[in-house]
Amino acid sequence: MNFQDEVVIITGAARGLGQEYARQFAKLGAKVAVNDIRDCSETLAIIEQEGAHGLASKTDVTDMASVQSMVDAVLERFGRIDVLVNNAALYGSLTFAPFEHLVEQEWDATMNVNVKGLWQCSKAVLPTMKAQKSGSIINISSLAATYGMPNGLHYTTSKAAVIGLTRGMAREVGRHNIRVNAVAPNVVNTDATNEVFKGKRDKVVEVTMSQQALKKPLETEDIVGAVLFLGSNLSKMTTGQTLMVDGGTVFL
Numbered sequence: 001m002n003f004q005d006e007v008v009i010i011t012g013a014a015r016g017l018g019q020e021y022a023r024q025f026a027k028l029g030a031k032v033a034v035n036d037i038r039d040c041s042e043t044l045a046i047i048e049q050e051g052a053h054g055l056a057s058k059t060d061v062t063d064m065a066s067v068q069s070m071v072d073a074v075l076e077r078f079g080r081i082d083v084l085v086n087n088a089a090l091y092g093s094l095t096f097a098p099f100e101h102l103v104e105q106e107w108d109a110t111m112n113v114n115v116k117g118l119w120q121c122s123k124a125v126l127p128t129m130k131a132q133k134s135g136s137i138i139n140i141s142s143l144a145a146t147y148g149m150p151n152g153l154h155y156t157t158s159k160a161a162v163i164g165l166t167r168g169m170a171r172e173v174g175r176h177n178i179r180v181n182a183v184a185p186n187v188v189n190t191d192a193t194n195e196v197f198k199g200k201r202d203k204v205v206e207v208t209m210s211q212q213a214l215k216k217p218l219e220t221e222d223i224v225g226a227v228l229f230l231g232s233n234l235s236k237m238t239t240g241q242t243l244m245v246d247g248g249t250v251f252l
Helices: 016-027 041-049 064-078 104-132 143-147 153-176 191-210 220-231
Strands: 007-011 031-036 054-058 083-086 135-140 178-185 242-245
Touching (some): 016 041, 041 054, 083 220, 104 153
Parallel strands (some): 007 031, 007 083, 083 135, 135 178, 178 242
């Protein structure tokens, strides 16, 4: 698996899974452009420590002008885009409660970031990928979408939409040799997960593992292999798929 001279964009890369994706793509020779509404300077430093070229920007994926500015900067710096990892999402800051208690403002914000943001980033890279006649778009969904996570209907619904969007996009752009796939992780040990479950994280992990075939908690490095695979030529005939990385909780 080699990404030498390939250009990878990762959204939501200031910390957690996005930062780990950036690190691993950089290790394999990619030029990595990272963005987030948070400061990505730490992630950029990690990329450069791996000896790779990096670019960081503050980007709001719900704002098409912000997204287009980010993509234009990547093209100006690197000249092409080979992989887009749509990782940006609202999760850690959400209120989790029975659906009748969720508020409209938070529902709309979740859909704007988790669905509209993904659609806008994909739109922005599409002309370049079409011109190249190649590209891989990887959308980060969640076990919540297939399992039906209770008390988080806004998040669950948004991640189910990611799977539908992935399938529809794959049908549309396959003729341009562009692949679109999704990765659906289980609960992963990240800062965002700690924010969601607060002092109950250990109990949540224990319950989660009890439903897995593989009785181990998921760490960030456990998800990366699936993303690297879908970004590489090893998966050149794989599109429209959702790859569950959930320790064997849901079998598709």
